[in-house]
Amino acid sequence: MTLSEENYLKAIYHLGKHGTTAVSTNAIAEQMETKASSVTDMVKKLAEKDLVNYVKYQGVSLTKDGKIVATSIIRKHRLWEVFLVQKLNFTWDEVHDVAEQLEHIKSDKLVNQLDAFLEFPTHDPHGDPIPDKNGNMVTREKTILSKVSINSVGVCVGVNDSSSDFLKYLSKHNIALGTSIEVVGKEKFDDSMTIKIEDKTLQISKLISNNIYIKLV
Amino acid sequence: MTLSEENYLKAIYHLGKHGTTAVSTNAIAEQMETKASSVTDMVKKLAEKDLVNYVKYQGVSLTKDGKIVATSIIRKHRLWEVFLVQKLNFTWDEVHDVAEQLEHIKSDKLVNQLDAFLEFPTHDPHGDPIPDKNGNMVTREKTILSKVSINSVGVCVGVNDSSSDFLKYLSKHNIALGTSIEVVGKEKFDDSMTIKIEDKTLQISKLISNNIYIKLV
DNA sequence: ACATATTTTTAGACAAGCCTAAAAATATGT
DNA sequence: ACATATTTTTAGGCTTGTCTAAAAATATGT
The missing domain is CATH 1.10.10.10 (Winged helix-like DNA-binding domain superfamily/Winged helix DNA-binding domain)
Structure with a gap:
């Protein structure tokens, strides 16, 4: 198992909801910051080793073995x-x-x-x-913050984007795992939200609320 | 810095007593379990990057930068x-x-x-x-066990061979870092030694005593 | 010192993993 | 349904790090 093979399996796992549903060559290429042609090459190799199911032009999914590795x-x-x-x-x-x-x-x-x-x-x-x-x-039961109704209260239990920039944004506003979040307002027009964290209110865009998971209390 | 480059620098460091003295292409090849021709290739590349001093046919040593990396x-x-x-x-x-x-x-x-x-x-x-x-x-001051005279007493402070087999041999005979070792006999013929560890005597070959460092007490 | 042995380098090849450009297959809009 | 757009694959090429075989340089023995 080479480093590159492992990274492809991981990408297919993440893209295809635990590797179960087929993902496209282009999706893998984008996720891995590589070219579609490189993906085709590697996918053939992984299929040869019985780590993925692959039918030309029909996308890729993980086999049982592929899932174990991922x-x-x-x-x-x-x-x-x-x-x-x-x-x-x-x-x-x-x-x-x-x-x-x-x-x-x-x-x-x-x-x-x-x-x-x-x-x-x-x-x-x-x-x-x-x-x-x-x-x-x-x-664990969790809901995307953007989907909960006004006046809901929940505890942050996860994020959908683990990029450094997003996480720094959250930290700056005192949002961490375990932080209690109350939805005090929702704006139809741009889907922005007003939330309350430790008695401070914060205006967040849909891009933000779409990447925070909460557990309703 | 690729994985392979790092491994070459490490090998040159170990072979050339902290990278200072020049080491031969063959020595590197043996240490790295590769071929001399591969070593020549890599050494040229490292010289290009100013990590080693290299003169054709004259061996290799680390530069200041090479030493820092190693x-x-x-x-x-x-x-x-x-x-x-x-x-x-x-x-x-x-x-x-x-x-x-x-x-x-x-x-x-x-x-x-x-x-x-x-x-x-x-x-x-x-x-x-x-x-x-x-x-x-x-x-740290240390002496190779094979070189100390009869009746010397010391504490094991290191080994010269970190291979699993050698270390398992030592463990089996209750030799670890900190173990007190007394030289109770030396055999001129084959340079074997009799040592005493926790009141048990043990016969060891030159190959063994050459790979144990002690600090005399 | 000179013939022979050893070491080192060069030359050319190969696999892995990536690329670009072009061809083939599939998807889409009207 | 058919022309066009998009996606995917193929073909061929590049780099890294490896190899073998042959050539060149150095070391050795008598």
Whole structure:
């Protein structure tokens, strides 16, 4: 399993809702910041190894084996993120790039001992679930903030965009996992929202509210 | 800096006593389990980047820049080894292969925070010194066990061979860092030695005694 | 010192993973 | 339904790091 192969499997997993639904060549190319022709080449290679289902012009999905590999990489990525935040004082907007490197380290003992050392965390610093040793993960009930009705109250349990810029924006406005958010206004015209956080109100655009997950209380 | 380039610099550092003395193409090839022709190619590339001094047919040594890179890789390797042993319950014979992967992770914050998390260790699990943030490391007085005279007493402070097989041999005979070793006999014929460890005597060949460092007491 | 052995370099090839440009297949609008 | 647009694949090429085989340089033994 090369680094590149692993990255393709991960991309297909993320794009195709756990790798189950077929994704297009172009979608993969965009996600991986590469060209469609490169994707076609690699997808053929992965199909040869029975890691993806591939029919020319019909898109790609993960096989059972492909899902196992993708899940194990995601497990490593998220465990390392927890390590970086909890043990090495990284902030949630700093962990992604380093975890992208660490996720490719090959050692079962390393991963499982790290898991134990962190006391078997179930979620990473962005609220995403961490697959266990067998690839299983919990599904936590969550709602996209943009979809909840006025006067709803919830707790932030995750984000849909883990980019550094978005996370820094949230931190600046005191939004973190566990933060209580109340919807005090919604604007039909541009779908913006007014929310209340610790008694401070904040105006957020649809782009923002679309990337915050809350659990209603 | 590619993975391959980093590995060559590390090899040149180790072979040439901190990279200072020139090493031969063949020596590098053997150390890296590759062919001499591949070494020539890479060495030219490294010379182009001013990381090594290279004169055709005359061997290779590290430049100042090359030494900085090599030292930083060794720093990472040894810090990760400490982490694996102290935090993740690895034994000293299990850490090498994983550390070889981890040493290539690029993130200054990661390395320096890891260093702090481990409380700035000065030596790795094999007794080798860990360069600090500025590349400096302590030099600890040590003697090769095979060279000490009969009736000497010392404490094991390092090994010259970090292979899993050798370390397992040592563990089996209760030799670890800090173990007190007394030389109770030396055999001229084959340079074997009789040593005493915790009141048990042990016969060791020259190959063994040549790979154990002690500090005389 | 000179013939031979060894070491090192060069030349040419190959696989992986990427690219561009062109061709083929599929999707879309009216 | 058919012309056009878009997507995907193919064909051919490039770079990195490796290899083998042959040539060149250096080292060695008597």
